[in-house]
Amino acid sequence: MELFSTINRGEFVINGFSNKDILSHLFPQKFSSIQDKRRASSKITRMISMLRAHGLIRKITKRYRYHLTTKGREILAAILQCQHITLQQLNDIAA
Numbered sequence: 001m002e003l004f005s006t007i008n009r010g011e012f013v014i015n016g017f018s019n020k021d022i023l024s025h026l027f028p029q030k031f032s033s034i035q036d037k038r039r040a041s042s043k044i045t046r047m048i049s050m051l052r053a054h055g056l057i058r059k060i061t062k063r064y065r066y067h068l069t070t071k072g073r074e075i076l077a078a079i080l081q082c083q084h085i086t087l088q089q090l091n092d093i094a095a
Helices: 002-007 019-026 034-053 070-082 087-094
Strands: 057-059 066-068
Touching: 002 019, 002 034, 002 070, 019 034, 034 057, 034 066, 066 070
Parallel strands: none
Antiparallel strands: 057 066
């Protein structure tokens, strides 16, 4: 969920986001060693690969940056909205 809310931020709409951008938002603390930073960066790389495989983000050509696709915006908005809605509200909508 933290990844979804991070890549859905408004600051990434125009220029997109990179692994380094996400790393600074998800892990704001300083790393104790270079290996810890590499491990965290590798984790984000795997997450980015998964998002690309599902078609939620696309790579900007000739850059190490990514954009949310239209499908990605719709799905992430729905997922993030579901966090704030109660079961009673969902039942009222379904009825």
